[in-house]
Amino acid sequence: MRRVAKLSAACIATAALAVTATACGSTSSDNNASSSSSSGGAKGGIKIGLAYDVGGRGDRSFNDSAARGADKAEKEFGGSIKELTAKTSDTPADREQRLTDLAQAGYNPVIAIGYTYAPAVEKIAKQFPKTTFGLVDSVVNGTNVDNITFTEEQSSYLAGVAAALKTKKDHVGFIGGVDIPLIKKFEAGYVQGVHDTNPKVKVDVQYLSHGSDTSGFASPDKGKEAAQGMLDNGADVVYSAAGSSGNGAIEAVSGVKGAWAIGVDSDQYQIPGLAKYKNSILTSAVKNVDVGVYDLVQSVHNGKPLTGNNVYSLAKNGVSLATSGGFLTDIQPKLDAAKQKIVSGQIKVKTTP
Template sequence: MRRVTKVAASGIASAALALSLAACGSTSEQKAQADSSSSGTGAAGGVKVGVAYDVGGRGDHSFNDSAARGIDKAKKEFGGSVKELTAKTTDTEADRLDRLSQLAEAGYNPVVGIGYAYANSMKQAAQKYPDTTFGIVDSSVDAKNVDSIVFTEEQSSYLGGVAAALKTKTDQVGFIGGVDVPLIKKFQAGYEQGVHDTNPKIKVDVQYLSHGSDTSGFASPDKGQAAAQGMLDKGADVIFAAAGSSGSGSIEAVHGKKGAWAIGVDSDQYQQASLAQYKTSILTSVVKNVDVGVYDLVKSIHDKKPLTGTNTYSLAENGVSLTASGGYLKDIQAKIDAAKQKIVDGKVKVKTTP
């Protein structure tokens, strides 16, 4: 098992093949149809990459877009071609397996599943196509030809909680989770701990948009907006949404209340062009560099040294971080840096469950 020891930040913007999201309400089904035909041809001998996105797909301003940046960087550097498919909220296990199998059968290598939902289907696909290297983000799959790309989301979420606690004026903040699953619970746990370690008197409102196998909570901006509005109406003035494209709805709601702050997730949402009209309300973003993990995998295939095993991207290695775009953290940056150092030094152990 290999552990990543050095992770460099990657900021390559999405290339021309990016599917732009015209409106927050675009469905994952519509994007699935468009993404399924997205491909590019690069230099001869380049890497042929197959990507199976989570619901929301490329253009979600968050999790999937972070992965897309890694794909775009790799294609720019190594040439080759890219085939992108996107999950639907109605997917079954058979649908996910079929998506991965389509890519492997067509000769794409690596085949990357973006999201924990691909774990079971990827294990089956890896056995079926032993000569293909697979990659999965946010889950560990025990197979000799799989690179499991995982992050310490709870650590960067802790820093987001510190920021929320230092910025709230009402002593009430909110957390919105896309789906009530262990992965998103890590975000909640870190955020709540960061808030309460900073000021135990602060109340944290928590709401999930969907549960269990229903993944619509990651692709429903209207649900995110309604949840955030409800929290704002009850007095919350800082809201962190770990909910994929649903988070854009939360950010929109926060922007409508003077003095309130939104905390973005996975991508630096202050820098997202599609969210530019709301950026004065985006305090910071809890980032995990999915782009780096995906790029590392593609590069390893290009170098003919495929990554396999579980590769962990942590706060100490800049695999996760808290952004400073907009300059809204300047007055509290020293305290955030101190909290980060305590985590890196092992003086603070961040919980992974609430």
């Protein structure tokens, strides 16, 4: 049985620091889904602390993938999960407080989902040397930190190959949540895959927010508008690397006959909340955050915590291209050939556009 609880928005009471009150107010989000508690795992089981990026559990993408890894570990090892979700209004102090609250409450490991937590993890991990921290999508120094990173550009390359082979208009699109180096990796791989397959295909690129504004990862309305603009401009395949904003893009694509959406992070064809659009989801560039999260929890459970930078690549099945729906069957041999060339090193996938 699994037991999931949200950390109370009320932090440790103290009148000394006004910033603490500010941080407390940001430790949960309206859309942070939390399952009801049951009997839980065995007493003394592992306590997993999850600090989600904006969107949280239920985003049908990045955070949900992390949640699956924690759920699997909790089911296997017993114990409990405590979840917190970031807001787009977060300050560095908010992220630090979120990690501090989890560590002080005895959660170990404490896993931060998303690059925005990098400075907080580097700082707070030093204050809790006996706690193992996980950081997804970024790398920081720390003897008790497991940096969980992925070769997103490789799965995105395969998505680009699929897009180039499926487009009937020689015109495709890419929507990024925020124009940061991490999402530029998705763009770079996708565009390279498209053009290596067919140089004549036009690729439209649009980002939903910029710099420190992370709203592009949690704005389905913006994703829908961006995708609709690309479709109106002639694109018939749209790949979104934009968290829950991509759900809006998928919705827009589903309304255009013959158009395809490419999902990200999770196999979005299989997501119940997107079921009514699944026949428009060509594939998804999957990032197995669940594997990284599970591996870390297992290592802590076994008393040999993972640390350093652990890279999950195409060769290690850390990233992949989903085949649900059978829409890739006719082009699968070409996709397999491209994958083999990447794994062997024959194709070097770019990480910047």
